[in-house]
Amino acid sequence: MKKCYFFNIRSFLLLWVLILTLITEPIFASLLIIDTKGYSSGRLSRVALERTFNNAYIGEVLLGYDSITFVSFGNQPPNLVSNPWQFCFEKDRYEEIEKFIGNNVVLEFKTPKKNALLSCSATNELVTIYPVDKNQTLEQTHFIGRIHTNDPEISSGIEFGRIVNVIENKDLLRSYFMTIQMGSGGSSFRHFVMDDPDLFDFAVKCLKIGAMVRIYFSERFSVRNLFGLSSMSFVSEIEIVD
Numbered sequence: 001m002k003k004c005y006f007f008n009i010r011s012f013l014l015l016w017v018l019i020l021t022l023i024t025e026p027i028f029a030s031l032l033i034i035d036t037k038g039y040s041s042g043r044l045s046r047v048a049l050e051r052t053f054n055n056a057y058i059g060e061v062l063l064g065y066d067s068i069t070f071v072s073f074g075n076q077p078p079n080l081v082s083n084p085w086q087f088c089f090e091k092d093r094y095e096e097i098e099k100f101i102g103n104n105v106v107l108e109f110k111t112p113k114k115n116a117l118l119s120c121s122a123t124n125e126l127v128t129i130y131p132v133d134k135n136q137t138l139e140q141t142h143f144i145g146r147i148h149t150n151d152p153e154i155s156s157g158i159e160f161g162r163i164v165n166v167i168e169n170k171d172l173l174r175s176y177f178m179t180i181q182m183g184s185g186g187s188s189f190r191h192f193v194m195d196d197p198d199l200f201d202f203a204v205k206c207l208k209i210g211a212m213v214r215i216y217f218s219e220r221f222s223v224r225n226l227f228g229l230s231s232m233s234f235v236s237e238i239e240i241v242d
Contacts, residue, residue, distance in 0.1 A: 037110045038124075038167035040085050041132060041207050042067070044100045049091070056120035057091055060084040061107060063164040063189070064181030065210075070189065081165050081179045081191065088113065088120035097129055104132040106208050132210045141240040145199030151220035154231060159190055159215045160241070163207040168200060176200040178235065180215060192217060193232045202238055214239040 042063040050058045062068070063083045070083035087109055089097060109124040117125055161180040169175045176194035192215065194200050206213050216237035 035111065035170045036167050037108070037127075037170070038165065039204055039207050040087075040107045040109065040165045041162075041210065042085065042104065042164055044097075044103060044105050044129075045084060047094065047098055047101065050088070050120060055091060056088050056117050057094055057097075058120060058122050059087050059089065059097060059126070061087070061105070063179070064162055064185065065104070066185040067181060067187045069187045081167075081177075081189075083187070083189070085165070086122040087124045087126045088117050088122040089126040090116055093126070097126070100129060100131070104210065105129055106132055133208060134210050136209045138205055138209070138211075138240065140202070142237070143199060143202040143239075144237045145194070145196035145202075145235065147218060147234045147236050148195040149220055149234060151222060151232075154219040154221060156216075156218045159217065160212070161190070161215070162210060162212055163203055163238075164189070166200060166203045166207055176203075178203055178215075180213070184212065191233070192235045194235045199235060199238065203235075206238060206240060212241045214241055 040061055040063065042061040043065070044059065045062050046060040048058055050056050061084060063070075063081075063085055067083055087107060107129050108127040110127055111124055113120065113125040159180065159182065161182045162184070163178060164181050165177075165179040167177040169177065174197075176197070176199075178192045178194060178200075179189055180192070182188040182190055194203070214237075215235055216239070217233045217235050219231055219233050222232050
């Protein structure tokens with residue numbers, strides 16, 4: 001019996017090794033994005049009761065201004081951002097959130113979700129919601145950050161638009177991701193990576209006030225290739241445009 005038991009355990013472990021080996025890069029990449037906090041901005045377009053085990057509520061935000069579909073440019077980890085952008089929340093917060101329908105809002109979110117929301121189909125759990133404050137101005141309007149990677153540069157440039165999503169991924173190496181709506185509205189988006197936590201903080205401030213910005217970036221070969229990407233656009237500077 002002991003020999004048979006040992007054989008079954010060994011077979012089980014070998015099976016798991018085989019399964020893990022067969023996991024594709026995109027799936028592995030999405031598994032890395034499991035401990036995050038972040039911010040999204042856009043028009044709250046829908047809240048609804050999702051018939052799950054815990055009857056969680058789900059909300060949807062159309063990112064940025066006057067967006068409909070999601071056409072994206074620039075590399076990003078798979079399944080990181082989509083439009084409409086979805087979040088989940090508990091039913092006792094429905095009245096608080098429903099009043100923002102049709103308005104431009106900022107949402108703070110996190111993963112992993114609390115146990116009561118694990119059955120919700122949306123990945124992100126809402127932490128708080130409040131209006132975009134376009135009347136606020138920042139004393140600092142231009143922040144020059146740092147790019148820490150030594151990956152070889154392919155090209156560099158400037159992109160104009162509005163920051164609509166920023167994410168801090170706290171797994172493995174701490175990393176930061178950002179999505180902008182290209183131009184002043186519409187359905188074209190571009191994704192970026194940030195190395196600098198202070199630059200991330202400035203991006204959050206720009207998102208909260210709905211500022212139009214210039215994004216200075218450097219396109220790099222992804223030597224690290226942590227997320228199965230061939231290249232990534234690293235942000236070096238963010239400048240608010242009047």
